[in-house]
Amino acid sequence: xxxxxxxxxxxxxxxxxxxxxxxxxxxxxxxxxxxxxxxxxxxxxxxxxxxxxxxxxxxxxxxxxxxxxxxxxxxxxxxxxxxxxxxxxxxxxxxxxxxxxxxxxxxxxxxxxxxxxxxxxxxxxxxxxxxxxxxxxxxxxxxxxxxxxxxxxxxxxxxxxxxxxxxxxxxxxxxxxxxxxxxxxxxxxxxxxxxxxxxxxxxxxxxxxxxxxxxxxxxxxxxxxxxxxxxxxxxxxxxxxxxxxxxxxxxxxxxxxxxxxxxxxxxxxxxxxxxxxxxxxxxxxxxxxxxxxxxxxxxxxxxxxxxxxxxxxxxxxxxxxxxxxxxxxxxxxxxxxxxxxxxxxxxxxxxxxxxxxxxxxxxxxxxxxxxxxxxxxxxxxxxxxxxxxxxxxxxxxxxxxxxxxxxxxxxxxxxxxxxxxxxxxxxxxxxxxxxxxx
RNA sequence: GGACAGAUGGCAGAGCGGUUGAAUGCACCGGUCUUGAAAACCGGCAUGGGUUUAUAGCCCAUCCAGGGUUCGAAUCCCUGUCUGUCCGCCA
Numbered sequence: 001x002x003x004x005x006x007x008x009x010x011x012x013x014x015x016x017x018x019x020x021x022x023x024x025x026x027x028x029x030x031x032x033x034x035x036x037x038x039x040x041x042x043x044x045x046x047x048x049x050x051x052x053x054x055x056x057x058x059x060x061x062x063x064x065x066x067x068x069x070x071x072x073x074x075x076x077x078x079x080x081x082x083x084x085x086x087x088x089x090x091x092x093x094x095x096x097x098x099x100x101x102x103x104x105x106x107x108x109x110x111x112x113x114x115x116x117x118x119x120x121x122x123x124x125x126x127x128x129x130x131x132x133x134x135x136x137x138x139x140x141x142x143x144x145x146x147x148x149x150x151x152x153x154x155x156x157x158x159x160x161x162x163x164x165x166x167x168x169x170x171x172x173x174x175x176x177x178x179x180x181x182x183x184x185x186x187x188x189x190x191x192x193x194x195x196x197x198x199x200x201x202x203x204x205x206x207x208x209x210x211x212x213x214x215x216x217x218x219x220x221x222x223x224x225x226x227x228x229x230x231x232x233x234x235x236x237x238x239x240x241x242x243x244x245x246x247x248x249x250x251x252x253x254x255x256x257x258x259x260x261x262x263x264x265x266x267x268x269x270x271x272x273x274x275x276x277x278x279x280x281x282x283x284x285x286x287x288x289x290x291x292x293x294x295x296x297x298x299x300x301x302x303x304x305x306x307x308x309x310x311x312x313x314x315x316x317x318x319x320x321x322x323x324x325x326x327x328x329x330x331x332x333x334x335x336x337x338x339x340x341x342x343x344x345x346x347x348x349x350x351x352x353x354x355x356x357x358x359x360x361x362x363x364x365x366x367x368x369x370x371x372x373x374x375x376x377x378x379x380x381x382x383x384x385x386x387x388x389x390x391x392x393x394x395x396x397x398x399x400x401x402x403x404x405x406x407x408x409x410x411x412x413x414x415x416x417x418x419x420x421x422x423x424x425x426x427x428x429x430x431x432x433x434x435x436x437x438x
Numbered sequence: 439g440g441a442c443a444g445a446u447g448g449c450a451g452a453g454c455g456g457u458u459g460a461a462u463g464c465a466c467c468g469g470u471c472u473u474g475a476a477a478a479c480c481g482g483c484a485u486g487g488g489u490u491u492a493u494a495g496c497c498c499a500u501c502c503a504g505g506g507u508u509c510g511a512a513u514c515c516c517u518g519u520c521u522g523u524c525c526g527c528c529a
Binding site for chain 1: 456484485487488499518
């Protein structure tokens, strides 16, 4: 994990921005830390310059066969002071970086204030929810799936524990059909480049997207250790919690060509989450699993383009739900519900007749330059001497497991307990019209 | 898993422990020449940081990463990462 590029002038409202995140004032402490660091650095650099001069002299004297003892003694005198300064600089830089790494992203000014998800703001709705008030008792997806004999939680628990599911037959195929449909739509119609990324990543990748160091407990860790002569070195790799991680890290540590922007990637991958701390929530069914499939969209843009790209991405996600004819609503997350790395987030919530509620099926976030700073991802404007941090965005397009739930509940036929196949999925289901108990 | 070899600027590719941020070629940008183009010739062409009103100058750092030896490291030593080749195993 490298040092995060820090801000030199904190904007007046930086402390206000942090307060919206429930954090105390930061700017004066940061400026102080940075000032200290720079003072030490300047001192050190002056010494280094002197040392370099002396060393060059020694080189020249020795070349001519002269006596360089005076110059060597002079350098020797600087040594202690230099190593002390180096040590101090390292310490100061480390604490500054660590501090910066722990700070959340600054939210966009149009993110509404609010404590939690109850204060998110509805932007719009689409479609006619079946059973809008939950007046009629309608079955939930797990009741439908279990009755069909194609959704088996017990068998999955036997081999893997809780929060896993075994799909079989037409429901297993439905999952694959959804993924295919999403991917094809995003690549063929929305201009995304399909990627098939690694599912296991290193520390720095997860740090770059912001899940580390703060949210390590939400991830599945693969411990690794290598034994060296002196000691045992512990390290880790991580199962990706979302393909946002590998897709965004495509541009990590690089300076991309301006004319290659915006870059848009989509991938269909499993996602792994420990779900630590969510004990007791959504325990029934496959709404909240340790492992689920998701089609993800990631965009890399210039700063001035990220807002428009965010709206575009949201439309791409909404489009697949419209094509599936799943009623949904779109909400703008309030300050209390906006994630650590996001500047602004829209959630799309699909209507689930069995629950009589809208439930999250997609989350589209503009991260601004937050992730780019962490992973040092830049581009260079034509004619500009310096590089500029990119903006990164990610969105589910959409969660496959939850889309399956939505299809099962919205296309349920109470007459025979079957599930109609949505029109757009039929080509992927071998023309099957309806999933019924075999 | 075992045994070797390697990692240098956008690319290719030099580099004895000493004024090397780094030869040379290609690519790219600007100019001269030309009716225009090509060729030829001339010039420019990394990133981060410090200082500074300055994207002027000066300075520091960076030749995969982190340590070390040394007055001085791209060059020597150690560790890690990655790449290549061979062997073993394997979807």
